[in-house]
Amino acid sequence: MDSLCSMWLVLLFGVYCEAQLRKEAYMTVPNLIKAAGYPVEKHRVYTRDGYILQMHRIPAGRRIVRRIDEPSAKGKKVIIIVHGLGGSSGDFVIMGPEKSLSYILADAGYDVWLANLRGTDYSSHVNLTKNEQKFWEFSFHEHGKYDLPAMIDHVLNVTGQEKIIYLGHSMGTTSFFTMMSTKPEYNDKVSFCVAMGAAVYLENVKPVAKLALVNLNITNMMRERGVWGIHPSMVQGAVKNLCTLNQPEVDLCTNFIFSIIGEDREQHDLDIFPIYLHRIQMQPFRSLEHFGKIALTGVFTTFTGGVNGPVKPYNLTNVRVPVTLVYGENDQLTEKSQILKLAEELRSIGVLEEVRPACSWPKFNHFDFLFAKDVGKLLNKPLVKLIDKLYNKYNTA
Ligand SMILES: *[C@@H]1O[C@H](CO)[C@@H](O)[C@H](O)[C@H]1NC(C)=O
Ligand SMILES: *[C@@H]1O[C@H](CO)[C@@H](O)[C@H](O)[C@H]1NC(C)=O
């Protein structure tokens, strides 16, 4: 947040801190990409159950002059990047060209496709509006069963490639595993997967899930009031009224968020954090409940029958592509112990490529994958080297 945005300004002139956010808080993702000097394309993808998703493609880096008749060079390395809960394609561009993964990959010769799952600003439905409950009753089950297959088919169709590289953060990894479990034929369309902060086992959040979903029954209580998720306006209202984000040491909001994702003051970016909170997307209750069911049962289970319904594990043995798991040492949401548990399972079925820390920084938390002050140097530049290595290993044919 701007240093001008101090309490006395707010009090004297009634200025909202929000009004002083940088323009990055308000720009669309395609405009952000254009402003950064990269080519960008918007693609409309239809899912089998009627959702319309907008993908954002960065087909080339800054320094490469693209021939208009040849938008994607043959043999180009195609990668799809999938965001987490409350996120969007914007998660991978708002840090700018030196830091954000999309740009570093594009400059390294990748054809970058940013996914937008149903529920983001870049999604709609052929028949339903966002005011209808039916629009919002989905979780990573539907992301994996409908959204990802539709987007992957579209990308393969446009690029003429046979396989894509898959990279996900948080729920973007959960969706990968639900896709492979429910539609194993997609193993043939992915060469390898890099999963950052994989959210498959969540026993560490069991107490929170129990309190919110069982004891307080918050989501159903809210549904009865016509609310289908944590709406961005609720977050922005809280930020405006309760938070002093520019003083993180004393700010209740920052400390609350740290308690969920892991504390990392050193890498906490004061400029970017309010922008992220301003760009946050609706978090549907169904998605939170599905994560809650996984936390409560300790099983990577479907949502069949709801939170209290039967436990029906996703069949992870259907995963047949190599998976690299990347964890944050101080990620309190997708905790290392839980990622190591997933790693054991993937190892036992022979698909674990590697499980590795994001970097050597011991306080690396769940958001640092996207917004750490030094995310370019700490994570993304080495990550692109890793992806290069895996690409050469698995795409030699
Ligand atoms: C949308 O509505 C039309 C007309 O009622 C119907 O034929 C179609 O199946 C609906 N599509 C979806 C995905 O619900
Ligand atoms: C691929 O693109 C062609 C031409 O635009 C279209 O006719 C076809 O339906 C597409 N296939 C898929 C699977 O999207």
Ligand SMILES: *[C@@H]1O[C@H](CO)[C@@H](O)[C@H](O)[C@H]1NC(C)=O
């Ligand atoms: C939560 O609320 C819903 C609807 O109000 C109700 O049907 C359900 O039984 C409640 N669940 C618990 C665990 O209290």
Ligand SMILES: *[C@@H]1O[C@H](CO)[C@@H](O)[C@H](O)[C@H]1NC(C)=O
């Ligand atoms: C899981 O999938 C594997 C093969 O992909 C199959 O052999 C196994 O029976 C399935 N397990 C269950 C519980 O459905």
